[in-house]
Amino acid sequence: xxxxxxxxxxxxxxxxxxxxxxxxxxxxxxxxxxxxxxxxxxxxxxxxxxxxxxxxxxxxxxxxxxxxxxxxxxxxx
Numbered sequence: 544x545x546x547x548x549x550x551x552x553x554x555x556x557x558x559x560x561x562x563x564x565x566x567x568x569x570x571x572x573x574x575x576x577x578x579x580x581x582x583x584x585x586x587x588x589x590x591x592x593x594x595x596x597x598x599x600x601x602x603x604x605x606x607x608x609x610x611x612x613x614x615x616x617x618x619x620x
Contacts, residue, residue, distance in 0.1 A: 545608045549601025556597075557590055564589075
């Protein structure tokens with residue numbers, strides 16, 4: 544459940560971020576050197592790195608939550 548919530552936020556960030564990056568690429572196209580504003584390889588690599596970092600960062604709390612005994616968690620509620 545913890546991992547699912549983290550992955551949902553990561554996916555939402557990628558879905559919102561890609562159109563924003565297209566718009567920002569058009570605005571900052573004069574500042575880019577050696578790549579096009581809509582370079583698919585750069586965008587895919589960036590999205591993959593961000594997804595990987597997000598999965599690792601969501602995995603740590605999920606692993607910690609999986610170690611907790613359910614009865615102890617219910618007693619503290």
